[in-house]
Amino acid sequence: xxxxxxxxxxxxxxxxxxxxxxxxxxxxxxxxxxxxxxxxxxxxxxxxxxxxxxxxxxxxxxxxxxxxxxxxxxxxxxxxxxxxxxxxxxxxxxxxxxxxxxxxxxxxxxxxxxxxxxxxxxxxxxxxxxxxxxxxxxxxxxxxxxxxxxxxxxxxxxxxxxxxxxxxxxxxxxxxxxxxxxxxxxxxxxxxxxxxxxxxxxxxxxxxxxxxxxxxxxxxxxxxxxxxxxxxxxxxxxxxxxxxxxxxxxxxxxxxxxxxxxxxxxxxxxxxxxxxxxxxxxxxxxxxxxxxxxxxxxxxxxxxxxxxxxxxxxxxxxxxxxxxxxxxxxxxxxxxxxxxxxxxxxxxxxxxxxxxxxxxxxxxxxxxxxxxxxxxxxxxxxxxxxxxxxxxxxxxxxxxxxxxxxxxxxxxxxxxxxxxxxxxxxxxxxxxxxxxxxxxxxxxxxxxxxxxxxxxxx
Amino acid sequence: xxxxxxxxxxxxxxxxxxxxxxxxxxxxxxxxxxxxxxxxxxxxxxxxxxxxxxxxxxxxxxxxxxxxxxxxxxxxxxxxxxxxxxxxxxxxxxxxxxxxxxxxxxxxxxxxxxxxxxxxxxxxxxxxxxxxxxxxxxxxxxxxxxxxxxxxxxxxxxxxxxxxxxxxxxxxxxxxxxxxxxxxxxxxxxxxxxxxxxxxxxxxxxxxxxxxxxxxxxxxxxxxxxxxxxxxxxxxxxxxxxxxxxxxxxxxxxxxxxxxxxxxxxxxxxxxxxxxxxxxxxxxxxxxxxxxxxxxxxxxxxxxxxxxxxxxxxxxxxxxxxxx
Numbered sequence: 001x002x003x004x005x006x007x008x009x010x011x012x013x014x015x016x017x018x019x020x021x022x023x024x025x026x027x028x029x030x031x032x033x034x035x036x037x038x039x040x041x042x043x044x045x046x047x048x049x050x051x052x053x054x055x056x057x058x059x060x061x062x063x064x065x066x067x068x069x070x071x072x073x074x075x076x077x078x079x080x081x082x083x084x085x086x087x088x089x090x091x092x093x094x095x096x097x098x099x100x101x102x103x104x105x106x107x108x109x110x111x112x113x114x115x116x117x118x119x120x121x122x123x124x125x126x127x128x129x130x131x132x133x134x135x136x137x138x139x140x141x142x143x144x145x146x147x148x149x150x151x152x153x154x155x156x157x158x159x160x161x162x163x164x165x166x167x168x169x170x171x172x173x174x175x176x177x178x179x180x181x182x183x184x185x186x187x188x189x190x191x192x193x194x195x196x197x198x199x200x201x202x203x204x205x206x207x208x209x210x211x212x213x214x215x216x217x218x219x220x221x222x223x224x225x226x227x228x229x230x231x232x233x234x235x236x237x238x239x240x241x242x243x244x245x246x247x248x249x250x251x252x253x254x255x256x257x258x259x260x261x262x263x264x265x266x267x268x269x270x271x272x273x274x275x276x277x278x279x280x281x282x283x284x285x286x287x288x289x290x291x292x293x294x295x296x297x298x299x300x301x302x303x304x305x306x307x308x309x310x311x312x313x314x315x316x317x318x319x320x321x322x323x324x325x326x327x328x329x330x331x332x333x334x335x336x337x338x339x340x341x342x343x344x345x346x347x348x349x350x351x352x353x354x355x356x357x358x359x360x361x362x363x364x365x366x367x368x369x370x371x372x373x374x375x376x377x378x379x380x381x382x383x384x385x386x387x388x389x390x391x392x393x394x395x396x397x398x399x400x401x402x403x404x405x406x407x408x409x410x411x412x413x414x415x416x417x418x419x420x421x422x423x424x425x426x427x428x429x430x431x432x433x434x435x436x437x438x439x440x441x442x443x444x445x446x447x448x449x450x451x452x453x454x455x456x457x458x
Numbered sequence: 459x460x461x462x463x464x465x466x467x468x469x470x471x472x473x474x475x476x477x478x479x480x481x482x483x484x485x486x487x488x489x490x491x492x493x494x495x496x497x498x499x500x501x502x503x504x505x506x507x508x509x510x511x512x513x514x515x516x517x518x519x520x521x522x523x524x525x526x527x528x529x530x531x532x533x534x535x536x537x538x539x540x541x542x543x544x545x546x547x548x549x550x551x552x553x554x555x556x557x558x559x560x561x562x563x564x565x566x567x568x569x570x571x572x573x574x575x576x577x578x579x580x581x582x583x584x585x586x587x588x589x590x591x592x593x594x595x596x597x598x599x600x601x602x603x604x605x606x607x608x609x610x611x612x613x614x615x616x617x618x619x620x621x622x623x624x625x626x627x628x629x630x631x632x633x634x635x636x637x638x639x640x641x642x643x644x645x646x647x648x649x650x651x652x653x654x655x656x657x658x659x660x661x662x663x664x665x666x667x668x669x670x671x672x673x674x675x676x677x678x679x680x681x682x683x684x685x686x687x688x689x690x691x692x693x694x695x696x697x698x699x700x701x702x703x704x705x706x707x708x709x710x711x712x713x714x715x716x717x718x719x720x721x722x723x724x725x726x727x728x729x730x731x732x733x734x735x736x737x738x739x740x741x742x743x744x745x746x747x748x749x750x751x752x753x754x755x756x757x758x759x760x761x762x763x764x765x766x767x768x769x770x771x772x773x774x775x776x777x778x779x780x781x782x
Contacts, residue, residue, distance in 0.1 A: 013499070020500055020501050020503070020504050021499045021500055021501070024475060024479070024501035024503060025499045025501060026499075177461070177464040177465050178464055178465075180465060180468060181464060181465040181466070181467055181468055184465075184467055184468050184471070185467060188467070188471075206757065209756040209757070210755075210756050210757050210760045210762070211608075211762065211763045212756065212762030212763050212764060214762075214763075214764060215608065215762065215763030215764050216763075390763075391607040391608055391763070393607070394607065397607075428466075431466055431467050431470075432470075434467060435467060435470045435471060435474070438471060439474070442503075442507060443507045443510065443511070445504075445507075446503075446504040446505075446506075446507035446508050446511075447507060447508060447511045
């Protein structure tokens with residue numbers, strides 16, 4: 001995930017959307033410049049500001065980013081002519097680089113990945129594959145392709161916008177004030193999700209880890225799991241909304257990256273609604289090229305497992321991420337073979353199934369090693385003896401503190417609530433609420449930044 | 459007007475942001491002098507929101523805010539000063555390095571002091587049983603809160619603790635941090651209401667970002683003095699601040715063990731072996747490098763729950779029994 005790549009951005013905050021520096025300095029400066037220049041220079045402003053922000057955040061690898069943009073531009077020119085060999089070389093080059101950095105980081109955690117390498121590699125590959133398949137024409141303008149690959153709203157954590165979608169924005173044709181306003185609303189909503197919900201629930205999960213898994217009560221284990229599941233969602237979905245909002249302000253289409261995943265009725269559906277641009281990327285560029293579901297049941301099962309193992313590998317280092325991917329792969333296979341039919345017939349059961357199974361798989365995601373996950377499961381299901389020192393009041397203590405945040409989080413997982421807000425976004429009350437929420441989030445950020453520990457006092 | 463109609467939110471946020479920026483910038487050296495912006499790119503409006511949290515407003519005036527945050531010293535400076543300093547075995551607050559005109563920073567309106575006679579007997583630590591805590595009071599921050607939750611002595615001892623409690627909060631009038639039967643009490647009120655045989659005090663880590671070791675110790679000594687006055691019969695255990703684990707120690711310019719040790723050396727000088735005893739739990743929870751055991755903590759600062767037993771055992775090994 002973006003976590004590893006985010007680590008080194010903390011100082012200057014050029015690319016951390018939920019920072020005072022970004023919201024009140026870099027972003028307004030960029031927007032003023034962007035709207036001040038004539039249309040034909042807008043793309044250049046986007047590209048150069050992206051490079052400057054990147055260079056300020058990660059000076060070490062800015063030339064790698066530029067170099068890869070150039071290499072992929074050149075590859076694009078050749079694969080467009082249908083040269084299979086060049087396509088293979090392009091894939092090897094991009095994948096090789098990503099794998100090299102991923103493995104270096106896996107063996108030495110102090111080796112930090114270049115910021116956003118996963119995302120610009122994925123964008124490059126999708127562009128090249130689409131050109132190769134003649135789905136889109138090759139891009140003749142280096143500036144346009146480079147702006148697409150490097151654009152700062154998406155460089156750190158996506159969403160992985162396809163080139164065909166990006167073209168609408170890259171042509172710099174339509175700027176309307178209402179788009180800026182709507183984009184700003186997404187930005188504020190995303191900021192609130194990240195700062196007011198995710199960061200706050202992060203404290204609960206941090207508390208659980210501080211106590212130590214072996215010593216939490218079973219109710220707290222369940223509460224911790226719920227909090228982590230919600231935190232992960234609001235953190236990433238909030239970030240995506242902010243990215244989308246900024247993109248919309250400058251003319252790019254709205255790319256939906258999360259669609260109320262916790263309202264799904266199967267694991268397969270959940271992952272069609274969670275980090276949607278990554279899911280569709282894996283589908284279009286890995287699963288379907290492998291044959292998808294057209295080559296018989298056995299091959300389908302193998303393809304699904306391969307895709308999910310890859311997803312696990314991509315998300316982080318450690319066996320527990322592979323186990324996480326494998327578990328999801330197996331669940332999705334089971335759903336494809338027989339479980340899916342059962343779920344489709346049982347509405348309530350299917351919702352409960354998702355709300356139970358998905359958080360359980362997140363535990364594998366949340367821990368630092370496989371044995372830690374095992375330990376956590378023994379606390380969730382304490383049938384095999386209890387933990388060591390358990391403070392029975394821990395659950396109530398945490399619940400008292402976090403109940404309002406948890407309630408808000410659950411509320412905004414319900415599709416009807418979000419859809420209502422979106423529909424009434426021009427309503428004065430909703431707008432004033434957004435303004436209030438924005439300043440509350442700024443209040444939190446100002447006081448978290450001034451506090452050396454992002455999470456809490458001692 | 460068209461703009462207002464089309465972009466009301468953009469307009470509201472821009473106007474309020476500019477207003478907050480101006481407020482912050484204008485008062486940055488005045489009311490918000492205590493705010494430390496991180497970089498040149500940090501907008502001054504951050505100070506305004508920091509101020510709201512700290513209760514500092516543009517009309518608050520200069521004095522109060524400068525008091526609120528004194529620049530922390532770098533560890534080397536502090537360490538050098540430390541070496542030139544003599545330990546002061548007197549429980550009274552000392553003030554040699556302070557340039558304040560009133561050289562006796564004793565709390566005002568206090569009755570005259572009753573110093574024990576010089577020849578009074580001193581005591582050594584001995585092993586005690588858990589019932590030793592029946593009349594004990596623990597005062598501290600989140601670490602002491604952890605002892606309450608996971609030490610297994612919550613039925614016996616009393617705990618007055620709160621996350622991020624500092625020595626400056628202990629006797630501050632507005633800090634009623636003790637919750638008792640639906641009432642919020644200040645430490646003074648609580649100590650006037652109850653009587654304890656032993657009082658354990660561990661504060662000091664939350665203060666490290668503000669003030670100097672000297673200003674910290676001055677306040678600490680004052681607090682201990684005040685506790686002694688309110689509870690003259692109690693044995694006071696001043697606890698050395700628990701250290702942080704190695705990773706944090708190596709990476710944090712403020713919250714590291716060098717700075718903790720400087721403060722602990724000062725705290726230890728309060729010991730008189732009659733009424734005030736210095737105990738240092740670091741003896742029990744640190745590794746051979748003097749850092750908190752890395753695998754005993756998740757966040758590098760707090761013990762994991764099961765290791766609070768080690769702290770409790772350490773306390774039991776360091777009881778003081780004053781017969782008669």
